[in-house]
Amino acid sequence: MNRNLYDLLGLCIAVSFILALKGLASPKSARRGNLIGAAGATAATVLVFFAPQEISQSGTATASGHHHTLLILLAILFGVVVGVPAARKIQMTQMPQLVALFNGVGGGAAALVSIVEYLKLGSAASTPDVVATVFTVIVGCVSFAGSVVTFLKLQEIMTTRPVVFAGGRFLIAGTLIGVLASAAWVIHSMGNTSLLVMGLLSLLFGVLFVLPVGGADVPIVISLLNAFTGLTVAASGYVLQATLLIVAGTLVGASGTILTRLMATAMGRSLFSTLFGAFTAKPQAAAAAGEARPVKSGSPDDVAILLNYAQRVVIVPGFGLAVAQAQHTVREMADLLTSKGIDVAYGIHPVAGRMPGHMNVLLAEANVPYEQLVEMDEINPTFPQTDVVLVVGANDVVNPAARTTPGCPIFGMPILDVSQAGNVIFLKRSMRPGFAGIENELLYDPKTTLLFGDAKDSLTKVVSALKNL
Amino acid sequence: MNRNLYDLLGLCIAVSFILALKGLASPKSARRGNLIGAAGATAATVLVFFAPQEISQSGTATASGHHHTLLILLAILFGVVVGVPAARKIQMTQMPQLVALFNGVGGGAAALVSIVEYLKLGSAASTPDVVATVFTVIVGCVSFAGSVVTFLKLQEIMTTRPVVFAGGRFLIAGTLIGVLASAAWVIHSMGNTSLLVMGLLSLLFGVLFVLPVGGADVPIVISLLNAFTGLTVAASGYVLQATLLIVAGTLVGASGTILTRLMATAMGRSLFSTLFGAFTAKPQAAAAAGEARPVKSGSPDDVAILLNYAQRVVIVPGFGLAVAQAQHTVREMADLLTSKGIDVAYGIHPVAGRMPGHMNVLLAEANVPYEQLVEMDEINPTFPQTDVVLVVGANDVVNPAARTTPGCPIFGMPILDVSQAGNVIFLKRSMRPGFAGIENELLYDPKTTLLFGDAKDSLTKVVSALKNL
Amino acid sequence: MSNGLALLSIFVLSVFIGFEVVSKVSTTLHTPLMSGANAIHGIILIGAITVADRAVNNVQLSLAIVAVVLATINMVGGFVVTDRMLEMFKGKPRKASQTGGEK
Amino acid sequence: MSNGLALLSIFVLSVFIGFEVVSKVSTTLHTPLMSGANAIHGIILIGAITVADRAVNNVQLSLAIVAVVLATINMVGGFVVTDRMLEMFKGKPRKASQTGGEK
């Protein structure tokens, strides 16, 4: 194929990715956008088999030509066979893990591509090429190893608590220095051993970097690694002289950066403290759970009565809803209330759940119309006119300590101001605190009723109680 | 200077222009953005004198080198001496003219640059270069000639009415064909005569294209020509291989396109009918002015009393405010009302005045805080709670015919729904209609009071009446 | 313009596009944004195919083939799961708001 | 990548940036947007200077010099008038809203 035509098509595919992201501006156009992006990606994959000779040119001209086509096609087929069922079957609560895993394999692929290209170029590589290769290999390996660890944490295959050991921070610093030193060695020697060392050190660094991050901070790390992988792909694009990879990688880099910043802000903490907090934090007193103060706990019937005589109910879903897989039951209850003429809305905190927008996906899965999902800034002024707030498995996002207790880990994080409402009902299993590990004063408030138990069970009971009223 | 460094600086300057436009997202950052853009442009101008030899290379190598530097500096100085005072002294009501003029000279400059480059390349020019040159010359000349005519119209040096003559549309079509034919000739022959013919025909086309456009549609044409000039500059950038020109020109092209579309939408008509409406329109009966129906006209004292006892007053400024230069007097009155404890806001229609956002500029000039300027969509719901609406030299933007009279020229245009308010006061000089030339039923409404006279005079009288109350 | 500079320009402009476009994404869709962006970097697949195609020995080939598998999982899986999520946001609201209308 | 294609890519990406950035411009500032964009295309000045500098005969030189003058007027005048307008939007509001606060 003619080189110009090939590049032109590459540009069109880059545009399709831009359109894919643009589509996400509204739920209406989002799916079409994603399909455009997928079509572009498919077209790119077909197209690359017809790449002009200059691109499929090889260091040693002898082995050039499409000798490995069949093998490549089989590899693609294998990837499809692995990837599609995983993507189809995954539960929406497990999205963070899946994204982490896909991100990791992407980063790994980018690192491998650069390594192969580097091996092939050998001493013919120019310094900028080598620098770009070094960047891709380091960041790709960190992204790969880090993502695998986050996956293990989120799947709870390993502990979700920060893993900190004596001298940990020196080990991390040492590894980082090792990575940088080996990078200099690669650039200087252009050898293969140095590259291998650098790759292994980078993998080690990726692991060490993520280990001390606490379970619920992991999504921030995933998003950061996502941005890194994007930049890696862009750097590979530089080495391979492919505009498409540059544009696509940069778009991902930008989106990862924005999401990371957004999560950090919505959680009221800096990125730095997320990543390195475990080293500096004074170990929290694990918030002596269930202390002697009295709370008002109620039965499903009490809750049903409160709800039944309300005019306006706001449901605040949180991470516990995801854990309990209660999204369908919540919706059933909301429909029941609506059919009784009660005004029902969902108040969505930006970091409720474990990924940005996680609650929206879970509730959309349960067919909740997205118009009922109200963002924090919009729902907060309506709490004074709300009779009952039903907090389903959320804690930190409604904890008034964020406003009142300077120095607590979530101080400064904007919260859903549910204490303004007439009644607050908490569905949770125990008096244990939420992710941030701090006591929630609201649980002891006279207007609060607690319904203990798994959110799904509790909701099922409330639904049948409501039906009997 | 090293070519790579030069190009890198060019990229930075392109970024400065992007930042300049980004700054306009809010009045707070706008001025800084513009200064960044201006700094970028200045840097570019200095930089070009240090361009690497490859760029200042010449077709015939003999004459190369910086021989004309002094002459060029003088030309720049002359341009500054002409441009700065014009920009400093112009009145805000005359902005459309000034923009038209600057746009025209820009288009002219782009056409000249391409012509000179073409003359120099001679037969060495490649076909893509020639095509780009042809595009630049045509669009640049159209933009230049068209802008000059719009300037003459807006300055009222020539009639502001559509100029239509028998066979006009055939002449336009003929000229257009001539332009295209001569373009083919240029591309085919690469000669100078053909270029000259093409340039002259393009100038003629520019004139003929704008002549039939009515005075108040001219801003749309200016915006369109602005977009065209942007594209011309981008095309010159292609010929001269300058990324900076491509980016800058394209940004302008996009902004012109968006503004053109926005104006056309806000006026409720298609771009096509704006440009070619004069050919197809049945001549309107010039809206038999001041017919026999009774209106309620009041004295400045009546108006002052109405205002004085209002709780909330909305001022709707229009083109007449600009004509009467009444912006300062309006503000004086508003301040007076505010000091009496009356709630005052300005309702700004997107196409009030003669340029998009024109009223905002005029009122900002009079120190009206921009927070008081309320956009149409926001102010419309507040009219039922408004006691008095003071319409200062506006007409079409409050004309209910846009809602009620299918087939009238402004039907479908969104309007300020002032008839919902308790009282409506019109300040105008006569019963003549506004730009669209259609009767305004609201003038005959029982809740309407008319105060005839120049807006500035009337307002001055109202102010002194208010002071005496 | 040198090739490197052209690529740099493309990079810089893409940064702006990325930030502008992504900052307009509705907050409701941040999870699909994450997985969609994730899918997009699966485009490294074409890089993997290119290097696999011109691999000259078995080490290169096997590394490249692994890269092809990983990148395919990333790309295909990413788009499929994003589509699955977005499907839930589409169409349904209409049905559901009719339900809302019943009351 | 050929030079033409690099320039085309830059053009296409700029189109996106232009639309994204401009569609975020506050409606209050549409008049300054028009004059500011106008000023930006005055950057054709650098094209005019380039061709003037390498003009080989008087026809070329005089046309190019005219272009320099026109482009300078466009650029300098455009930025100055935009600045003048934006100055009115800046700072003043604070003063004025203090006035509002007096009531």
Ligand SMILES: NC(=O)c1ccc[n+]([C@@H]2O[C@H](COP(=O)([O-])OP(=O)(O)OC[C@H]3O[C@@H](n4cnc5c(N)ncnc54)[C@H](OP(=O)(O)O)[C@@H]3O)[C@@H](O)[C@H]2O)c1
């Ligand atoms: N969304 C994001 O992007 C993101 C990213 C990173 C971190 N985070 C963090 O995650 C936290 C999210 O706040 P959140 O309020 O949603 O969650 P949370 O503060 O972690 O609280 C979750 C609550 O759900 C309860 N729960 C757990 N499993 C349950 C079940 N099966 N049935 C009923 N209740 C159950 C827990 O109490 P029991 O154990 O007593 O049942 C707990 O009170 C924030 O601190 C945020 O900073 C969010």
Ligand SMILES: NC(=O)c1ccc[n+]([C@@H]2O[C@H](COP(=O)([O-])OP(=O)(O)OC[C@H]3O[C@@H](n4cnc5c(N)ncnc54)[C@H](OP(=O)(O)O)[C@@H]3O)[C@@H](O)[C@H]2O)c1
């Ligand atoms: N803003 C834009 O971007 C733009 C662009 C193109 C076209 N337009 C068009 O321009 C029109 C703007 O509507 P508009 O309501 O602002 O203006 P308009 O409909 O043209 O009405 C202007 C009114 O001001 C009065 N007037 C003129 N000079 C006056 C003076 N010295 N003192 C007092 N009154 C005076 C006129 O009546 P008397 O003659 O009786 O005094 C007339 O009723 C729309 O039709 C719009 O489509 C706007």
